[in-house]
Amino acid sequence: MGVLQSIFLYLVLLQACIKVSSYRDEEWKSATATYIQDKDGSLITEGACGYGDIHKVDYGKYSTGLSTILFNKGSTCGACYEIRCVDHILWCLIGSPSVVVTVTDFCAPNYGLSSDYGGWCNFPSEHFEMSEAAFAEIAKRKSDIVPIQYRRVKCKRTGGLKFTMSGSYNFYQVLITNVGLDGEVVAVKVKGTKTGWIPMARNWGQNWHCNVNLQKQPLSFEVTITSGKTITSYNVAPANWQFGQTFEGKQF
Structure with a gap:
């Protein structure tokens, strides 16, 4: 019996270790990369993830847009990728250093151009x-398009999840940012002191909404990420919360 218990404990610990290190051990995949020129080397315009000025959510300097197949209709917003330039002696920096970026935007297709020249x-x-600042850490700025390798990694965030309120009397919307670990939010519930838990629908990017009047009551949130882990932040917003305000909850 002692041997069987030891084997069972080993398998449980092994499974836990696999879950913890899943992103770290993910194999490198091949893709291409370009960058958006900006006066401060970042992506600051509102993107398809709904983050607004992404400097305010700490995604600005190291951020990226994704092509259609990777963007996955916005569900990848907030995810983190490690990227390195490879197999180009002229443009890749020596030693193929890597950089970690957060997904903040969608790179729209241009079918009027070929996929190897403009229709990337x-x-x-x-x-x-990529943002120019992130691109400059793996390749020379004067390059056009470079071959890269990428893999998903865990997002390292400072502080808790942030909830930014918007909407109207009977339409409530919340933008969720600063998400650690997976970075991707796949389900959200909200609860007022006058309601039960209400499932929210993805409006666009990481904006979630429900058609309920939630004003004049403290709000709690239940957030689930890709791996299935859920965290609940109780009474994040006070009863006198206002649209446009941002509140901080727990972190994964």
């Missing part, structure tokens, strides 16, 4: 349209 985000190409 055409389906089914896997392409990263």
Whole structure:
């Protein structure tokens, strides 16, 4: 019996270790990358993930847009990727250093151009349209398009999840940012002191909504990420919360 118990405990611990290290051990995959020129080397315009000015959510300097097949209709928003430039002696930096970026935007296809010249985000190409600051850490800025390798990694965040309120009297929407671990939110529930738990629908990017009047009551949130882990932040927003305000909850 002692031997069987030891084997069972070993298998449980092994399974836990696999879950913890799943992103770290993910194999490198091949793709291409370009960058968006900006005066401060970042992506600051509102993107398809709904983050607004992404400097305010700490995604600005190291961020990226994804081609259609990787963006997956916005469900990949907030995910983190490690990227390195490979197999190009002229443009890749020596030693193929890597950089970690957060998905904040969609790289739209351009079917008027070929996939190897301007139509880099055409389906089914896997392409990263990086911030200039992030791109400069793996390749020379004067390059056009470079071959890369990428893999999913865990997101390292400071502080808790952030909830930004918007909407109207009978339409409530919340933008969720600063998500650790998986980075991707796949399900959200909200609860007021006058309601039960209400499932929210993805509006676009990482904006979630429900058609309920939630004003004048404290709000709690239940957030689930890709791996299935759920965290509940109780009474994040006070009863006098206002649209446009941002509140901080727990972190994964």
